[in-house]
Amino acid sequence: MNTSAIIFMVMGITVICGGLAICLGIAIKNK
Amino acid sequence: MESRGQWGSRVGFIMAAIGSAVGLGNIWRFPYMTASNGGGAFLIPYFVALFTAGIPLLILEFGLGHKFRTAAPGVFSRLNKKWEWIGWWQCAIAFFIVVYYIAIIAWALMYIVYSFNLSWGTNTEAFFYSNYLNITDGPFDLGGLRLKVLIPLIIVWGVTFLVLSGGVKGGIEKANKVFMPLLFILTIIITIRGLTLPGAVDGLNFLFTPDFSKILDGRVWVAAYGQIFFSLSIAFAIMITYSSYLPKKSDITNNAFITAFGDCAFSLLAGTAVFSIIGYWAYSQGAPVAEVAGNGGVGLAFIVFPMAINSLPTMNSLVGVLFFGSLLFAGLSSCMSIVEAFMAGIRDKFQFTRQKALNWSCGVGFIVSVIFATGAGLYILDIVDRFVNNYGVALLGLIEAILIGWFINLESIRGHVNSISDFSIGKWWNICIKFITPLLLGSMTVLNLIEDLTVPYGGYPTNALLTFGVAVAVIAMLSGFILSRFKWAEDTLLQPPKEVKF
Numbered sequence: 001m002n003t004s005a006i007i008f009m010v011m012g013i014t015v016i017c018g019g020l021a022i023c024l025g026i027a028i029k030n031k
Numbered sequence: 032m033e034s035r036g037q038w039g040s041r042v043g044f045i046m047a048a049i050g051s052a053v054g055l056g057n058i059w060r061f062p063y064m065t066a067s068n069g070g071g072a073f074l075i076p077y078f079v080a081l082f083t084a085g086i087p088l089l090i091l092e093f094g095l096g097h098k099f100r101t102a103a104p105g106v107f108s109r110l111n112k113k114w115e116w117i118g119w120w121q122c123a124i125a126f127f128i129v130v131y132y133i134a135i136i137a138w139a140l141m142y143i144v145y146s147f148n149l150s151w152g153t154n155t156e157a158f159f160y161s162n163y164l165n166i167t168d169g170p171f172d173l174g175g176l177r178l179k180v181l182i183p184l185i186i187v188w189g190v191t192f193l194v195l196s197g198g199v200k201g202g203i204e205k206a207n208k209v210f211m212p213l214l215f216i217l218t219i220i221i222t223i224r225g226l227t228l229p230g231a232v233d234g235l236n237f238l239f240t241p242d243f244s245k246i247l248d249g250r251v252w253v254a255a256y257g258q259i260f261f262s263l264s265i266a267f268a269i270m271i272t273y274s275s276y277l278p279k280k281s282d283i284t285n286n287a288f289i290t291a292f293g294d295c296a297f298s299l300l301a302g303t304a305v306f307s308i309i310g311y312w313a314y315s316q317g318a319p320v321a322e323v324a325g326n327g328g329v330g331l332a333f334i335v336f337p338m339a340i341n342s343l344p345t346m347n348s349l350v351g352v353l354f355f356g357s358l359l360f361a362g363l364s365s366c367m368s369i370v371e372a373f374m375a376g377i378r379d380k381f382q383f384t385r386q387k388a389l390n391w392s393c394g395v396g397f398i399v400s401v402i403f404a405t406g407a408g409l410y411i412l413d414i415v416d417r418f419v420n421n422y423g424v425a426l427l428g429l430i431e432a433i434l435i436g437w438f439i440n441l442e443s444i445r446g447h448v449n450s451i452s453d454f455s456i457g458k459w460w461n462i463c464i465k466f467i468t469p470l471l472l473g474s475m476t477v478l479n480l481i482e483d484l485t486v487p488y489g490g491y492p493t494n495a496l497l498t499f500g501v502a503v504a505v506i507a508m509l510s511g512f513i514l515s516r517f518k519w520a521e522d523t524l525l526q527p528p529k530e531v532k533f
Contacts, residue, residue, distance in 0.1 A: 001232045005239035008071025012239075012299055015078055020292040023285050027041070030282070030453045 033384050035100070035375075036199030038276050043204035045289055048273055050207040050364030051264045052294040053214065055135060055332075058358060062302035063327030064258045066238050069245030076246065076255035081291060084471060085259040087463035088428070089270060089287040090456060091435065094448040096274030097283060102375035103268035104515065106275075110439055117430060120511030121268035122373035124423040127507055128267065129369040130396055131412045133191070134403035136362035137183035138163075138333060139355045146340070146351025155337040160409075163333075167406035170414065170495040174406025181404040187363070188400070192393045194367055195374070198385065199276045203371060207364055214360040217353045218300050224350055225307030228343070234310020237320040238302055253478055256471040261420065262294055264365070266428035268372035275375070285453035301357075305331070308350070312339035329409070332358060370396065382520035410491070411499050417488050418500035421479045423507055429472040436465035 001009075038044040065073045099106045104118030141163070145151055151158040160166045167174035194206045225231055245251045264270055274283070306320070313320040325335040332355075340351045370392055378388040403412050435441070441461045449455040487493055488500070 002236055002240060004241050005071060005236045008074055008241050009235065009239045009303075012071070012074045015074075016292055016295045016299060020289065020296060023288045023292060026453045027282070027285055027289065030285075 035379075036276055036385070037278055039200040039204055041282070041286070043200070043208060044273065044277060044281075045286060045293070046207040046211045047203050047364075047368065048270065048286070048290040049293040049297075050211050051269050051273065051368035052262060052290060052365075053211075053297045053361050054262075054264075054365035055132075055358060055362050056258075056262055057294065057298045058301045058305065058361060059327050059329075059331045061258060061262070061298040062238060062305050063324075063331070064254055065302060066306070066324070068251045068254050069242045070237070071239040072241035072243050072246050073251065073255060076252045077258065080252075080256040080259040080471070081295060083463045083467045084256055085263050085265070086287055086291045087460050088260075088265045088432070088468060089263055089291055090284055090448060090460065091431075091444065091464060092265060092270040093274040093277075093283045093287050094444050095435075096271040097277050097281060097451075098444070098447050100275050102272045102275060102372065102379050104376045105379050106271050108515075110435070114434065116511040116515035117427070117434070118268065118271075118511075119376065119514040120423075120508050121266065121271075121427055122376040122514075123507040123510040124419060124427065125267045125269065125369045125372045126392075126396065126399075127415060127419050127423070127503055129366055129373075130400040131403050131415050132362065132369065133187050133366055133396075133400055134180065134184060134408060134412060135329070136187045136359060136366060137180055137404075139358035139362060140183040140187060141179060142333065142337075142355040143352055143359065146348050146355055149337075149341060149347060149351065151337045151341075153341065155334045155341075158337075159333045164409055165406055166409055170407050170410040170491065170499060172407055173402075176401070176404055177406060177408070180408065181401070184400060184404050185397075187366070188393060188397045190363065191366055191370055192389065195370060195389050195393075196386065203367055206367065210360045210364045214357055214364070215297070215300075217357040217360070218297070218304055221350060221353050221357070222300060222304040222307065224346065225304050225311065228307065228311035228314075230311040230314020231307035232310065233313060233320050234306035234308070235303065237310065237324065238306040249474070250478065253471065253475045257425070257475050260428055260472065260475075261424065262298065263291060264368065265424075266431055267369070267424050268376065269368045272372045272375045273368065279451075281451060282453045283448045283451060284456050305336070308339045308343075309335065312342045315342045376514075380514075380517070380519055410495070413489055414491060414496060414499040415503050418496075418504045419507065421476070421483075422501075422504040425472055425476055425479070429469060429476060432464055432468040432472065436461075436469065441465065 095106045099109050102118070103121045104115050107118035108115035163179060165174070165177055194202045196202060197205065309324055310320055313323045316323060323335070325331055336354060337351070340347050343350055374388045374392040377383060377392065378385060402408065441464060445456060445460060487496055
């Protein structure tokens with residue numbers, strides 16, 4: 001896989017999964 | 032008196048909201064939008080659209096539904112008596128969407144059966160158009176009913192009816208708690224299978240390699256906003272209805288973020304699954320991915336993907352069952368939410384019992400959807416889809432953002448949302464609703480209008496576009512006006528809506 005494709009794939013996963021993890025963390029904390 | 036119903040848990044609401052947002056478009060639209068609009072670089076406008084339009088609109092709809100605890104017509108009526116028709120217009124659009132959407136789910140159900148012995152053979156295109164749909168020569172040549180479409184159509188309507196009969200907590204919530212994990216598991220298995228195949232890398236390169244020149248193209252930004260907007264079930268009454276079933280003490284903002292991120296996560300997963308397998312197929316054919324990938328949509332699911340399944344070294348049938356199974360579950364969870372959206376509108380206004388409203392909604396919906404089980408079903412579906420989305424959903428999103436952004440005190444809605452949520456949203460939200468969303472949705476509508484006026488959509492005859500496209504879009508709007516003229520039942524589930532001053 002070429003480097004630029006890897007960078008953007010990782011960027012996409014990071015933004016989405018990172019965002020989801022933060023939001024779920026807040027939801028669990030406020031439970 | 033029968034209660035409106037309420038979610039049993041926060042997880043149940045989130046699962047149902049993600050279930051509604053995750054649909055067929057995540058599987059067959061997102062990967063192609065990405066690949067054809069700059070690859071990895073498309074993710075930049077996509078994320079900007081997510082944070083400046085998708086999430087703000089979700090927060091707005093969740094907030095309105097939660098505050099007024101009624102479906103879309105009641106919400107708009109309470110904002111301004113003269114706006115009730117907009118809520119009904121949203122319900123009518125939801126009705127016209129579900130009647131064709133359910134036909135595609137029926138095809139997916141039939142293709143699960145076909146997957147067991149790969150019935151589509153080597154010429155998947157001929158199988159789909161001739162053997163399965165037995166398609167006629169044009170939209171006006173109905174050619175009679177196709178039992179292979181009608182029978183699964185009846186089954187899918189039956190499942191939708193049964194789930195919705197169970198109510199909000201006992202039906203929708205329970206079903207989504209099964210469908211959603213199952214959908215993610217099926218898609219993860221396909222992704223793992225795809226990634227372990229030779230050539231998968233070529234597919235992923237095709238999907239993610241960035242083309243930065245595209246970012247400067249305004250149409251790519253409009254496409255990114257369109258993808259986010261259509262994917263999140265915004266502006267056709269669903270999210271307002273779902274949030275109207277939230278208990279008083281409920282979070283709004285965090286739920287909106289989780290729903291949006293969950294939807295995007297599934298899109299990314301489905302894109303990886305689809306293009307890793309298409310990459311393998313291209314590899315096995317010795318052809319570039321671009322040459323075999325097609326254009327997404329119905330063609331991807333029922334023509335390109337079966338070809339790719341044929342070429343797999345092992346477990347062909349299993350991958351077929353998993354793929355069409357994921358289409359089925361993604362479709363069903365969205366389908367339930369769409370029916371619930373217009374059914375709840377009817378129920379709230381006319382004080383029907385849930386069962387009576389459901390009988391009418393599913394009964395009339397089924398009768399109308401039978402047209403998509405004829406030999407001209409695919410043509411009509413294609414035309415209705417184009418017009419209902421572009422001159423229904425997108426236009427309603429634009430109207431919603433302008434009316435609420437400019438004629439309602441946004442600060443009071445933000446105040447309500449912030450008072451009950453896990454975290455607060457700042458003034459950036461007002462800017463998104465007031466300026467960014469109308470600008471982008473307005474551009475999208477104008478671009479689509481110019482395109483449709485310049486070249487007849489899909490090469491269809493003008494009279495077909497007028498009959499199944501323009502007429503349906505106009506009927507949806509007129510239905511909104513007509514339904515808003517009826518009086519609210521005196522002893523309604525809610526009190527007859529009073530306009531609320533913001």
